[in-house]
Amino acid sequence: MLFTSLPFIVFVAALILVYYAFTPYKERWALLLMASLAFYFFADPRYLIFIGVTALTAYVFAIITEDYNAKRKAYLKANKESFDTDSKKKYKNTTARVTKLLMLLALLINLGILAVTKYTNFVIDTMNSWRTEPLSFVNIIVPMGISFYTFQTVSYSIDICRGTIKAQRNFLKFLLFVSFFPQLVQGPISRYEDLSQTLYEPKKFEFQNVSYGFMRILWGYFKKLVVADRLVIALKTLTESPDEYKGAYVFVVMMLYAAQLYCDFTGGIDITIGIAQMLGITVKENFNLPYFSKNIKEYWNRWHITMGTWFTDYIFYPLSVSPTMLKLSKWSRQHLGNAVGKRVTVYISCFAVWLATGIWHGAAWHFVVWGLMNFVVIMASQELEPVYAKFHGKFHLKEKKGYAIFEIARTFLLMSSLKLFDCYRDVGLTFKMFGSMFYTFNIGKLFNGSLLELGLTSADYEVAAIAIVFIFLVSLYKALIGEDIRVFLYQKYPLFVLVCVVLLVSTLVFGAYGAGFDASQFIYNQF
Amino acid sequence: MDELIEILKDLHSDVDFDTCTTLIDDKILDSFDIVSIVSEVNDRFDVAIPAKELVPENFNSAKALWDLISRLEED
Amino acid sequence: MKSMKELNKRDVLLPLCTIAGIALTVVSLWYLQRLLVPKYQRGVVEGSMIEEYYDDEKPHEVIFLGDCEVYENISTVALYRDYGISSYIRGSAQQLTWQSYYLLEDTLRYETPEVVVFNVLALKYGEPQSESYNRMTLDGMEWSMSKWNAIEASMTEDENMIDYIFPFLRYHSRWSELTAADYEHVMDKDPVTINGYYMRTDIMPEAVFPDPTPLVDYTLPETSMEYLERMAELCEQNGIELILIKAPTLYPYWYEQWDDQVRDFADAHNLTYINYIYLRDQIGLDMTVDTYDAGLHLNLTGAEKFADFIGQYLTDSFDLTDYREVPEVARLWEDDILFYDQLRDAQNAELAQYGELRSWGANAIES
Numbered sequence: 031m032l033f034t035s036l037p038f039i040v041f042v043a044a045l046i047l048v049y050y051a052f053t054p055y056k057e058r059w060a061l062l063l064m065a066s067l068a069f070y071f072f073a074d075p076r077y078l079i080f081i082g083v084t085a086l087t088a089y090v091f092a093i094i095t096e097d098y099n100a101k102r103k104a105y106l107k108a109n110k111e112s113f114d115t116d117s118k119k120k121y122k123n124t125t126a127r128v129t130k131l132l133m134l135l136a137l138l139i140n141l142g143i144l145a146v147t148k149y150t151n152f153v154i155d156t157m158n159s160w161r162t163e164p165l166s167f168v169n170i171i172v173p174m175g176i177s178f179y180t181f182q183t184v185s186y187s188i189d190i191c192r193g194t195i196k197a198q199r200n201f202l203k204f205l206l207f208v209s210f211f212p213q214l215v216q217g218p219i220s221r222y223e224d225l226s227q228t229l230y231e232p233k234k235f236e237f238q239n240v241s242y243g244f245m246r247i248l249w250g251y252f253k254k255l256v257v258a259d260r261l262v263i264a265l266k267t268l269t270e271s272p273d274e275y276k277g278a279y280v281f282v283v284m285m286l287y288a289a290q291l292y293c294d295f296t297g298g299i300d301i302t303i304g305i306a307q308m309l310g311i312t313v314k315e316n317f318n319l320p321y322f323s324k325n326i327k328e329y330w331n332r333w334h335i336t337m338g339t340w341f342t343d344y345i346f347y348p349l350s351v352s353p354t355m356l357k358l359s360k361w362s363r364q365h366l367g368n369a370v371g372k373r374v375t376v377y378i379s380c381f382a383v384w385l386a387t388g389i390w391h392g393a394a395w396h397f398v399v400w401g402l403m404n405f406v407v408i409m410a411s412q413e414l415e416p417v418y419a420k421f422h423g424k425f426h427l428k429e430k431k432g433y434a435i436f437e438i439a440r441t442f443l444l445m446s447s448l449k450l451f452d453c454y455r456d457v458g459l460t461f462k463m464f465g466s467m468f469y470t471f472n473i474g475k476l477f478n479g480s481l482l483e484l485g486l487t488s489a490d491y492e493v494a495a496i497a498i499v500f501i502f503l504v505s506l507y508k509a510l511i512g513e514d515i516r517v518f519l520y521q522k523y524p525l526f527v528l529v530c531v532v533l534l535v536s537t538l539v540f541g542a543y544g545a546g547f548d549a550s551q552f553i554y555n556q557f
Numbered sequence: 558m559d560e561l562i563e564i565l566k567d568l569h570s571d572v573d574f575d576t577c578t579t580l581i582d583d584k585i586l587d588s589f590d591i592v593s594i595v596s597e598v599n600d601r602f603d604v605a606i607p608a609k610e611l612v613p614e615n616f617n618s619a620k621a622l623w624d625l626i627s628r629l630e631e632d
Numbered sequence: 633m634k635s636m637k638e639l640n641k642r643d644v645l646l647p648l649c650t651i652a653g654i655a656l657t658v659v660s661l662w663y664l665q666r667l668l669v670p671k672y673q674r675g676v677v678e679g680s681m682i683e684e685y686y687d688d689e690k691p692h693e694v695i696f697l698g699d700c701e702v703y704e705n706i707s708t709v710a711l712y713r714d715y716g717i718s719s720y721i722r723g724s725a726q727q728l729t730w731q732s733y734y735l736l737e738d739t740l741r742y743e744t745p746e747v748v749v750f751n752v753l754a755l756k757y758g759e760p761q762s763e764s765y766n767r768m769t770l771d772g773m774e775w776s777m778s779k780w781n782a783i784e785a786s787m788t789e790d791e792n793m794i795d796y797i798f799p800f801l802r803y804h805s806r807w808s809e810l811t812a813a814d815y816e817h818v819m820d821k822d823p824v825t826i827n828g829y830y831m832r833t834d835i836m837p838e839a840v841f842p843d844p845t846p847l848v849d850y851t852l853p854e855t856s857m858e859y860l861e862r863m864a865e866l867c868e869q870n871g872i873e874l875i876l877i878k879a880p881t882l883y884p885y886w887y888e889q890w891d892d893q894v895r896d897f898a899d900a901h902n903l904t905y906i907n908y909i910y911l912r913d914q915i916g917l918d919m920t921v922d923t924y925d926a927g928l929h930l931n932l933t934g935a936e937k938f939a940d941f942i943g944q945y946l947t948d949s950f951d952l953t954d955y956r957e958v959p960e961v962a963r964l965w966e967d968d969i970l971f972y973d974q975l976r977d978a979q980n981a982e983l984a985q986y987g988e989l990r991s992w993g994a995n996a997i998e999s
Contacts, residue, residue: 351595
């Protein structure tokens with residue numbers, strides 16, 4: 031189900047009404063669970079089996095682990111006298127090992143389901159490229175949002191193993207954590223410790239929450255319908271005939287896609303967080319003005335934040351501080367010198383993270399290459415840091431205001447170039463198209479009306495441009511004042527209402543929806 | 558403690574680690590730095606910091622980090 | 633104390649502003665909807681026909697139902713002027729049989745005519761045809777169960793009821809192509825017909841039509857025949873005389889096999905069916921001068937001749953009121969006649985000046 035489909039909007043409106051008007055405060059989580067299951071059921075009843083199995087696995091293993099740990103601990107406490115330091119340590123180690131084993135088993139099942147549903151055909155396709163007798167593809171359904179909810183259960187299982195959270199004993203409540211519907215479409219990837227704080231006992235009806243949430247939803251629809259779904263039409267034309275649109279057009283693709291993806295993705299997150307907020311539930315932010323980043327590392331701390339922190343917490347850290355890695359680090363420092371040795375662990379872990387990030391984004395080689403390109407760029411900028419430092423030491427450019435803008439523009443262009451992999455969806459083609467920017471000099475072509483043949487009229491471009499400027503100004507407000515503009519507007523409530531009306535009406539008028547416009551699927555939908 | 562400060566100074570010479578309590582929150586230390594610190598601490602103090610301890614609360618200040626190391630040494 | 637007061641003030645302010653905001657949204661959307669829907673004032677005017685009925689205050693003893701074969705071929709003013717018959721053509725472009733049925737239901741909410749005349753050409757369509765024709769017929773109807781059912785019966789695969797309930801959703805992308813006419817006619821529109829009659833005074837002689845292509849199956853579709861049946865029932869229940877006609881124009885081709893089926897239907901239901909194709913000479917049609925588009929539709933002279941012929945039949949067969957004798961109705965008709973004559977003169981003046989019509993028909997672009 032799409033965020034922009036009428037049934038979805040009616041569904042959410044009805045839910046909010048029933049939630050506050052007819053559901054006792056203590057039972058509201060149950061209504062949310064029913065709504066989430068219904069959401070899945072209407073999308074495809076078979077999805078329920080997948081999400082049910084995944085939730086049940088994580089749930090059962092968590093309880094077994096916790097009970098086992100508690101029992102062992104109690105035993106240790108009760109029989110304190112019979113243990114000496116050594117045997118105590120041994121006993122504890124056994125506990126830790128079994129706990130870890132249980133966790134790995136849970137991960138094996140849940141990541142296994144993800145791997146089989148999402149990646150089987152990718153593997154077959156890859157194998158076919160060197161087999162003489164091609165294997166036929168298998169027909170497996172990819173449950174909606176499987177990457178998001180699987181990652182949520184994986185982090186839950188790991189946190190249980192680490193002992194940083196308490197297991198949820200009520201299966202239905204746990205199922206709600208896994209299936210909470212607003213985040214099944216485009217994320218974010220919530221952690222149990224964050225979401226559980228408000229999911230089961232949401233805030234009671236609060237006018238401010240509902241108002242903030244409502245405006246956030248409108249803002250999301252505005253970005254999505256007025257900008258993203260409009261630009262996608264031109265992007266489709268440009269990327270479907272790459273031979274025709276080379277050189278300067280590739281730059282146009284970069285710019286349009288940067289705007290389109292941003293509006294589509296952050297718009298979807300706005301809708302998700304807005305719905306949750308209207309329900310009195312706090313969902314973690316997933317973006318923090320990513321296009322204002324001054325370097326690529328910062329960019330990845332601000333774009334799709336919950337995914338970034340997930341990979342850091344559950345792949346990068348465990349891998350780089352694992353005993354093997356620490357040994358490797360020591361060894362390489364002794365044998366390869368301090369400079370190289372220091373880098374080995376970070377390089378290996380970082381490589382693993384970006385490989386996984388690429389694969390996570392989609393079952394296709396261009397995503398893998400995209401992930402690895404990110405790795406290359408991050409490592410290059412890391413290595414260049416001393417050079418920059420020297421440079422700045424000499425020229426003192428850093429203090430100048432213009433330099434910050436240069437850094438922002440540089441990062442934006444770099445990240446937009448990498449996104450070309452996602453536009454052309456073919457590694458070779460992407461490199462070819464990127465290269466064509468430098469040898470096909472056809473900038474003049476952009477100004478002879480050819481941009482009006484991409485499926486958008488000049489009025490479309492004007493509306494999109496005005497909307498983008500508007501979005502930019504709102505972002506700038508947050509960057510400069512450091513506060514969401516809603517806070518300011520809410521203090522002047524009539525203005526708040528007026529802005530809501532303007533957003534709603536202009537989205538309805540200028541949105542690219544209905545006949546004549548193809549409702550484009552959310553880019554992150556099958557994740 | 559002094560040895561720890563030394564490790565930190567090696568990474569960022571321009572930061573006053575004695576007083577700063579927002580090393581993570583203000584993004585002074587990034588994930589690469591943290592991994593370097595863990596590796597150095599492992600070398601010099603022979604303390605292995607497990608992944609579950611790599612949370613902002615333990616790295617926001619040199620003091621917090623020192624407490625963490627002391628706690629892990631006791632175990 | 634002061635903060636308490638502030639709090640109370642805000643307690644009132646918040647709901648009040650919210651309600652004002654909702655009201656403002658509704659009003660803006662209502663206005664924008666009126667602004668954004670096509671106005672059908674020039675060029676393609678067929679979309680305005682259905683709604684004009686509701687503004688007409690006169691009683692109507694004869695109601696015509698059907699497509700262009702009624703609204704372009706029968707002069708309602710001639711019927712009145714020569715026979716005193718007060719009639720209305722509830723016609724629209726490619727009006728499908730179920731649409732005619734529901735328009736009859738809709739008409740009965742306002743008045744019960746003596747006679748309903750249905751043109752049978754549309755019986756050949758058993759399926760919804762095109763969104764734009766649907767829109768031109770259905771958007772103008774006032775809301776009732778009849779409209780709802782008409783929409784349900786008419787929608788093509790890609791259409792949604794919600795787009796009919798809120799035409800805004802269907803037409804919102806017209807924001808970039810709004811013309812002066814759209815702003816001018818937000819609140820009220822100019823009439824494009826006289827009691828449902830669409831006038832053309834230009835002339836283009838009848839051409840030779842291509843031979844009819846043989847069909848695989850000549851059976852008229854079940855759906856349309858079913859609605860014809862329902863139409864007959866509805867007329868009977870209301871004591872209305874239903875007359876089936878085929879207009880005297882030759883194209884689109886009206887197959888003999890279809891003619892037979894309609895005749896059988898009429899016989900079985902004790903209805904009158906008149907195929908005017910066979911009566912062209914009696915009507916006095918001269919197709920070198922009585923058509924404006926090479927024989928597809930009649931022009932003013934043709935429509936007046938045809939109206940005279942039908943009028944004679946109606947007067948002879950039914951006990952209809954001569955509204956020329958009813959002053960309060962006659963006064964209203966006088967206004968229509970005035971408009972009719974002015975329209976004719978204006979079209980003729982344009983013909984004299986340019987040799988063709990520029991403000992009416994396909995040449996006229998909405999500006």
